[in-house]
Amino acid sequence: MSRVIVTGLGFTTSIGNDRAAVVRSLREGRTGVEVMPELVELKAPVCLAGTIKGFEFPTEDPLDWVLPPSLQLPKTHLRTMTPNALYAYAAMQEAIQDAGLDTGLISNPDTGLYCASSGCTWLTHATVESLIQRGAARTSPSLVMAGMPNSLHLNLTARFQIKGASLGFSSACASSAHALGTAYDQIKSGRQKIMFVVGAEDCHAFNILAFAAVRALSVQTDPALAPRAFDAGRDGFVVSGGGCVLVLEDADHAAARGARAHAEVNGWGQATDGYDVAAPDPSGNGLARAMQNALKDARVQAASVDYINAHATATVAGDMAELKAVRQVFGACGKMPWVSSTKSLTGHGLSLAGAMEAAFCCLALEEKFTPVSANITRLDPGCEGVPIVTEAIADVPRVAVSNSSGFGGANVALVLSAVD
Numbered sequence: 001m002s003r004v005i006v007t008g009l010g011f012t013t014s015i016g017n018d019r020a021a022v023v024r025s026l027r028e029g030r031t032g033v034e035v036m037p038e039l040v041e042l043k044a045p046v047c048l049a050g051t052i053k054g055f056e057f058p059t060e061d062p063l064d065w066v067l068p069p070s071l072q073l074p075k076t077h078l079r080t081m082t083p084n085a086l087y088a089y090a091a092m093q094e095a096i097q098d099a100g101l102d103t104g105l106i107s108n109p110d111t112g113l114y115c116a117s118s119g120c121t122w123l124t125h126a127t128v129e130s131l132i133q134r135g136a137a138r139t140s141p142s143l144v145m146a147g148m149p150n151s152l153h154l155n156l157t158a159r160f161q162i163k164g165a166s167l168g169f170s171s172a173c174a175s176s177a178h179a180l181g182t183a184y185d186q187i188k189s190g191r192q193k194i195m196f197v198v199g200a201e202d203c204h205a206f207n208i209l210a211f212a213a214v215r216a217l218s219v220q221t222d223p224a225l226a227p228r229a230f231d232a233g234r235d236g237f238v239v240s241g242g243g244c245v246l247v248l249e250d251a252d253h254a255a256a257r258g259a260r261a262h263a264e265v266n267g268w269g270q271a272t273d274g275y276d277v278a279a280p281d282p283s284g285n286g287l288a289r290a291m292q293n294a295l296k297d298a299r300v301q302a303a304s305v306d307y308i309n310a311h312a313t314a315t316v317a318g319d320m321a322e323l324k325a326v327r328q329v330f331g332a333c334g335k336m337p338w339v340s341s342t343k344s345l346t347g348h349g350l351s352l353a354g355a356m357e358a359a360f361c362c363l364a365l366e367e368k369f370t371p372v373s374a375n376i377t378r379l380d381p382g383c384e385g386v387p388i389v390t391e392a393i394a395d396v397p398r399v400a401v402s403n404s405s406g407f408g409g410a411n412v413a414l415v416l417s418a419v420d
Contacts, residue, residue, distance in 0.1 A: 004187045004188055005251045007247050007248075007260065007261060008247030008262075009359050010095030010245040011094065011244055013244065014050035014053075014240045014242060015032040015050075015346050022363065026342065026364070026371045029345065029374050032051065032240065032347065033226070033240075035047050035048060036051055039205055042205055044209060048226055050242075055067060055086065057083050057122075073089070080146050081155055084117050096247075099259060100257070101247070105194065107160065107163055110193040111192065112186060113153075114186075114195060115153050118170070125147075127143050165186055165192055169351075173348070173350055176197065177268075177354025184268060187249070193253045195247075195248045196246075199349065201350045203240060203241025207350070229373055231376045231378060234314040237343065240343075244349075246362070262365075262366045263365045271286050271293060273286035273409025284324030286325075286405075302333040305401055306338065307339075308340075308400070309361050309402045311341075312373075322405070323383060338388075342357055344375050354414075357404070365419075368397075397418070400416050400417070402414045
């Protein structure tokens, strides 16, 4: 069975659009959350978002979009693209360069791509509206392609000419963690040599207002007060978007071409609550089983884990269930790992979150730091016994677990370790 390493990372996030900026933000606790003008204009009940800087999408016409100078695409390509696909495209460019992949390795039967997104709600609405008001004959085929739920998948596989395994995942906020775990299996079993793992989401009012309707979002107006996972005064999460790409590769294949490893993916596990369509099981049993399955798959003892990047979105129910899961798995091993929620800096990336936070773990393992859980002024008493990282610490993680949970009770845990 092959070892699986991460040889490339790419970022388009609320805390930075490249590796260097993301590392600085994670080290210094810089937030990417701010008041979003579009939400204010709509007089929405929420106003904060983890915004993506350097991109503007004022209309449905791609020719009106403002993109970073480094992101130049032919008009014919832009017409089927979506904001989340452009975020992912930019992150793919960085990950490809970081991994040192040439065209022959990218477009190769041994190289695949697994991605996760909830689609572009905004352009899906525009497509349906055009079909109703203008009719099928006068609706642009390009708009239809952009409005499909799998628009991220179809754009990336076409633009990068992917020839290996490809698939789009949809399991709510566990989606890109599922993509990463399944991509790991593809390499571990010898079916593929390289896998791109992509998570990407829009950061649009349509995405955000859906969660406001579910009453899951913070109503704070100050980014210093939300999101604040594990704080006694937390009142919900803040939505973010962006794109993140990890290049997973067979370790021997990487060594043969002289590629460096950012981290090793040791294993993963999943389990389902079987409890509710939205609320987590208060016992935390589902996430606990996912972590136990991941540690078993990775052949890693609980006492060896130094850091957990928690799913913790800053909802009371979710945070408390996860803390119970952590106690179940690590309480008896004699060593409780450090825990933090990087969503307190980035906002919640939804389908993007699993891949993005696994990539953050790679950075922490390689750069030798432990990310903080920001905005905490009064730690919830329910955190007792679990060490939450509220400020910079000297401990250097060697083994990390990244947790993800989604509506419907989907839970995924990923185990990663440092590479000497």
